[in-house]
Amino acid sequence: MSQAGPDEVEHLDEALSTLGERDVETWRRENIRRRGHEALGAPRRSKLAHGYRRYFEPALVATVCAIHLVWAFGTTASILLR
Amino acid sequence: MSDEAQLVAGLRRGDREAFDAIYDRYRPRVFAFLARLSGDRALAEDLLQETFVRLARRAPDLDPATRLRPWLFTVARNLFIDHRRWVVLDFDRLRDLALWPSRPRRVDETPFDLTEASEAERRIEAALLDLPTKYREAVLLVGIEGLAPNEAANILGVRPDALRQRLSRGRALLRDRLEKR
Incomplete structure (x- = not known):
């Protein structure tokens, strides 16, 4: 496969630029608009709630999983080495 | 303003x-x-x-x-x-690793799209879909959306020279795919 020369690039970009726009169907378009309006008027989430969801909850889940994994490996190893 | x-x-x-x-x-x-x-x-x-x-x-x-x-x-x-x-199953990656046979894909089209699109457009759309994602996104942003390479590099989170490389490789692959069709 060879790299395209400047003329070929121009020709290819011309062909690409002829590709038309696409759009969603009318009912879906209006549905998205309505959801956008709802989100625009929705009360803002507090920083505390954002911090809980973004950082605390994932960290808690990861810690519980890690503790469980360590316990499972430890238990398996103790049974096998008995 | x-x-x-x-x-x-x-x-x-x-x-x-x-x-x-x-x-x-x-x-x-x-x-x-x-x-x-x-x-x-x-x-x-x-x-x-x-x-x-x-x-x-x-x-x-x-x-x-x-x-x-x-x-x-x-x-x-x-x-x-x-x-x-x-x-879980990313067919693009499996295909890149040659673990999955390459097969032609196409965007689901409405009857309206099918009537509107010319044969040439359909060929280009199909060839675009055949590109690996990292090249396809570069070609889409610069070649079709007309964004400046620096803007596209920011969107993709890569350095401008990496974007230029992807673009060049993407164009070459696209040209290759179009010649084969």
């Missing part, structure tokens, strides 16, 4: 008319980008919705100097990448 700055200011105030103007201006381009990137019309519609809902949710925090087109393309692209992370 430019037209775009006025729209951003309106959006920050929670003005629905500003949201509508932005939505009507950028929706077809963002949707076309997502449809061509994912090759899945239904997924593209869901991601389009999430993109504009995020715009509305984050409106009060937008910087007054926000440039909407790159912002929307960045969010849309990141949502697509997040979606791919959750898909």
